[in-house]
Amino acid sequence: HSRALQASRVLLDGREVEKEYDYIVVGGGTAGLTVADRLTENGKATVLVVEYGQLSNSPSITTVQGGFSGMSDTQFLYDIQSVPQSNLLNRTIAVLAGKVVGGSSAVNAMMTVRAAAADYDGWGSFFGEGSHWSWNQLLPYFKRALNFAPPDEAVTKLANITYDTNFWGDTSSVYAGWPSFQYPGTTAQMEAFRGMPGAPFVKDSGSGEPGRSYARTGHHDRAISRWNYHLVTGSKVTRIALNGTTATGVAFVPVILAAGGIHSPQVLQLSGIGPRKLLSSANITTIVDLPGVGQNFQDHPMIQASYTYRRFNFRPSPNDLFLNASFAAWSEEVWASNRTGPNSIATGNAAAWLPFPVVSPRAADLSSALASQNNTLYLPPGTDQTVAAGYRAQMLLHAAALNSNHTAFYNLVLTGGPTNGILVDLHPLSRRTVAIDTADPYNREPRVDYRALSNPLDAAIMADLVRFTRRYHLENPLTTSWAAMEMAPGLETQTDEQFAAYLAETLSPSEFHPAGTCAMMPRELGGVVDQQLRVYGVERLRVVDASVFPTLPGGNTCQPVYAVAEKAADLIRYGASKGVEQPC
Numbered sequence: 001h002s003r004a005l006q007a008s009r010v011l012l013d014g015r016e017v018e019k020e021y022d023y024i025v026v027g028g029g030t031a032g033l034t035v036a037d038r039l040t041e042n043g044k045a046t047v048l049v050v051e052y053g054q055l056s057n058s059p060s061i062t063t064v065q066g067g068f069s070g071m072s073d074t075q076f077l078y079d080i081q082s083v084p085q086s087n088l089l090n091r092t093i094a095v096l097a098g099k100v101v102g103g104s105s106a107v108n109a110m111m112t113v114r115a116a117a118a119d120y121d122g123w124g125s126f127f128g129e130g131s132h133w134s135w136n137q138l139l140p141y142f143k144r145a146l147n148f149a150p151p152d153e154a155v156t157k158l159a160n161i162t163y164d165t166n167f168w169g170d171t172s173s174v175y176a177g178w179p180s181f182q183y184p185g186t187t188a189q190m191e192a193f194r195g196m197p198g199a200p201f202v203k204d205s206g207s208g209e210p211g212r213s214y215a216r217t218g219h220h221d222r223a224i225s226r227w228n229y230h231l232v233t234g235s236k237v238t239r240i241a242l243n244g245t246t247a248t249g250v251a252f253v254p255v256i257l258a259a260g261g262i263h264s265p266q267v268l269q270l271s272g273i274g275p276r277k278l279l280s281s282a283n284i285t286t287i288v289d290l291p292g293v294g295q296n297f298q299d300h301p302m303i304q305a306s307y308t309y310r311r312f313n314f315r316p317s318p319n320d321l322f323l324n325a326s327f328a329a330w331s332e333e334v335w336a337s338n339r340t341g342p343n344s345i346a347t348g349n350a351a352a353w354l355p356f357p358v359v360s361p362r363a364a365d366l367s368s369a370l371a372s373q374n375n376t377l378y379l380p381p382g383t384d385q386t387v388a389a390g391y392r393a394q395m396l397l398h399a400a401a402l403n404s405n406h407t408a409f410y411n412l413v414l415t416g417g418p419t420n421g422i423l424v425d426l427h428p429l430s431r432r433t434v435a436i437d438t439a440d441p442y443n444r445e446p447r448v449d450y451r452a453l454s455n456p457l458d459a460a461i462m463a464d465l466v467r468f469t470r471r472y473h474l475e476n477p478l479t480t481s482w483a484a485m486e487m488a489p490g491l492e493t494q495t496d497e498q499f500a501a502y503l504a505e506t507l508s509p510s511e512f513h514p515a516g517t518c519a520m521m522p523r524e525l526g527g528v529v530d531q532q533l534r535v536y537g538v539e540r541l542r543v544v545d546a547s548v549f550p551t552l553p554g555g556n557t558c559q560p561v562y563a564v565a566e567k568a569a570d571l572i573r574y575g576a577s578k579g580v581e582q583p584c
């Protein structure tokens, strides 16, 4: 950085890139833009972000209402289908990931949640005592990551919102808040969990400003005014240049790989870092034999459990947006005039996250079944011993979590209307894979195998998640007056075997939360990066994105990605020895 860069700007062509930078960030997505913003903040370090997608102000990205417009616009998504899923009647599944400046944070459904402390303590536990990865040590970065706008008074009252500002920050340019409108039915659906014994109600929540706030608006738009920040768009990184085992980027530059859960393992494999057998079958010379790259792939399965209420007299309801022209017109009007009203609701602004013992009467039995299971039988044949050892360590953690009230397994998204939402398994046991397509590794998208339901206990756990949802709707004193009808799976589905058959037909193995494919675990447990997110066996190369999560947090993944990226920026700037920086 002895030499001034041309003024900060977006470069439309790789040929405009300078010869030297202090850091190169591969992927201008959620994590990549966060790190690039923080590293250039001091006005000294020079950073180039290389992003395959384009900068866009399309309404698909900026529209809030419903939360689905980004994920429905294929120009901002990679075009990937999974391999046929043998446990899902050979169905193939669309793999959604953002391809645009801002990455998946530009197309996601905007649900903002943090998951339980125990999930993050679990991450550090793989490294033993003294790890600097834990809830307490990530909390300052959660606070730095998002700027929390408290809910307005009317909404707070109507929806019984409670929150604790001690858990939130107010410095980030990425904002999190509640919609300025709530359907009364949402409150009723939330309150009805009081009819389910043991369901905990916690204090903290969030609220505030409408609009999509994401990595591009919160980080790129800040950094673009700096001389030391460059972003090149429309440029796909196929591999990282290595000099021996040192990443050299363009010219001896430290590289931060932030291409996301699907593409970071692909880029490593194309660079000769990954499982030797896979690389040689693609004629790629192995630089570092790292069996964990592309293994340990996790995502949250979505289960269809749908109910329609015959008597749900809460109005207005989300259906009124389609059925009641004057309500729809009013919604448009208040959104246009001051960005309030129903159109400020994305998707799922209320949901339940519950521990497994609350949901399942056989939590203790399933927990011991998992602990005593020969877990590695359910990994792909030929899985490396280190990866298998890591899987065993994770399954022991999950076995304890299954019988604990300190982490959530069950997630039901509430709609506020007479049809009910999405059911999610927060800690799936099956592990998936991402691998370069050996037939044409540089030009084809990677092969994504969800290996759905490969661990048979997943189906049993999911069956209990549906059974609980059934009880919530059909046997709950607080919901009986709604006269719910079970549309799916249908009351004839009762036994574990019937549920397994139903899941084969209908399960969606992805909530678009790909993670774990470059896991932060000890190398002897199949890890790919160490606690400073440095790739084992390679100098000057870190991975910073959802792929480093060793296990999925029990919640949507965007907020944890921001927090991990904030922490990574401090690790890169100050090193681990300086300890955790407190947010200013």
Ligand SMILES: Cc1cc2nc3c(=O)[nH]c(=O)nc-3n(C[C@H](O)[C@H](O)[C@H](O)COP(=O)(O)OP(=O)(O)OC[C@H]3O[C@@H](n4cnc5c(N)ncnc54)[C@H](O)[C@@H]3O)c2cc1C
Pocket: 026, 027, 028, 029, 030, 031, 032, 050, 051, 052, 053, 071, 096, 097, 098, 099, 100, 101, 102, 103, 104, 105, 107, 108, 109, 110, 111, 112, 113, 235, 236, 237, 238, 258, 259, 260, 261, 263, 264, 267, 511, 512, 513, 514, 544, 545, 546, 547, 556, 557, 558, 559, 561
């Ligand atoms: C449709 C959808 C809905 C979601 N809904 C929610 C939600 O409601 N709430 C929530 O919390 N989370 C949600 N998520 C998940 C969340 O958005 C992601 O977990 C998070 O944004 C991932 O961040 P990341 O940095 O790991 O990857 P990304 O943000 O995906 O960034 C990766 C970037 O790298 C780029 N890239 C990839 N390969 C290359 C290459 N070879 N060369 C150059 N650039 C490359 C990509 O184009 C992309 O911009 C959703 C995700 C999707 C896709």
